[in-house]
Amino acid sequence: MEAVVMEDWTEIETQRADDPDLPLLDEIARGNQKAFEDLVQKYDRKLLRIAEKITLNFEDAEEAVQEAFLKAHQKLHQFQRTSKFSTWLIRIALNESFMKLRKRRQNLETPLEYENAEGETLPIDLADWAPDPEQIYARSEIREILLGALNTLQPALRATFVLRDLEGLSTEETALVLKLKENAVKSRLLRARLQLRERLTRYFRQPMAKTQASS
Numbered sequence: 766m767e768a769v770v771m772e773d774w775t776e777i778e779t780q781r782a783d784d785p786d787l788p789l790l791d792e793i794a795r796g797n798q799k800a801f802e803d804l805v806q807k808y809d810r811k812l813l814r815i816a817e818k819i820t821l822n823f824e825d826a827e828e829a830v831q832e833a834f835l836k837a838h839q840k841l842h843q844f845q846r847t848s849k850f851s852t853w854l855i856r857i858a859l860n861e862s863f864m865k866l867r868k869r870r871q872n873l874e875t876p877l878e879y880e881n882a883e884g885e886t887l888p889i890d891l892a893d894w895a896p897d898p899e900q901i902y903a904r905s906e907i908r909e910i911l912l913g914a915l916n917t918l919q920p921a922l923r924a925t926f927v928l929r930d931l932e933g934l935s936t937e938e939t940a941l942v943l944k945l946k947e948n949a950v951k952s953r954l955l956r957a958r959l960q961l962r963e964r965l966t967r968y969f970r971q972p973m974a975k976t977q978a979s980s
């Protein structure tokens with residue numbers, strides 16, 4: 766089954782005025798291309814972090830971000846300001862990242878909008894998993910370990926985890942980017958955390974074992 770790519774560029778909700786990027790968008794509308802360069806400078810690192818964690822390939826991530834900015838520039842006149850510009854831009858970058866995955870994996874098993882809640886059994890005991898995955902990610906010595914674990918997550922779960930836990934978007938913002946209900950975001954996030962916990966348990970428990978052995 767092919768990954769679902771979100772191409773709904775036309776927003777239909779009420780315009781919002783709490784977007785800090787609106788002055789730059791107004792400048793771009795007046796023909797000031799330097800304003801778009803300012804937007805690129807503002808978001809390029811964030812988008813690259815997201816794209817790299819989705820594609821797990823730096824070159825693919827760079828290409829995805831470049832293509833995302835190009836598409837955003839081309840489609841900017843279609844942005845109706847009903848969500849924040851950053852939400853719209855991250856959604857584009859995610860689309861491009863998942864298209865890179867599609868090209869790399871001809872038999873991509875799980876689309877972005879796939880839900881596998883029916884009949885799925887997951888562990889529920891989280892008491893012994895003290896560190897959050899994003900805290901572990903901050904420790905550079907096991908960065909590659911977590912990237913490997915992220916690679917085992919279904920794309921839908923990986924996107925939710927990257928946005929919510931690693932990039933620090935709120936549940937509401939993550940839901941807007943992925944076009945999901947907040948309950949669906951919470952469900953996916955729980956599943957992603959549980960699956961990562963399962964794969965990383967030995968790294969979390971190793972220091973505890975050493976402490977007990979020395980006491």
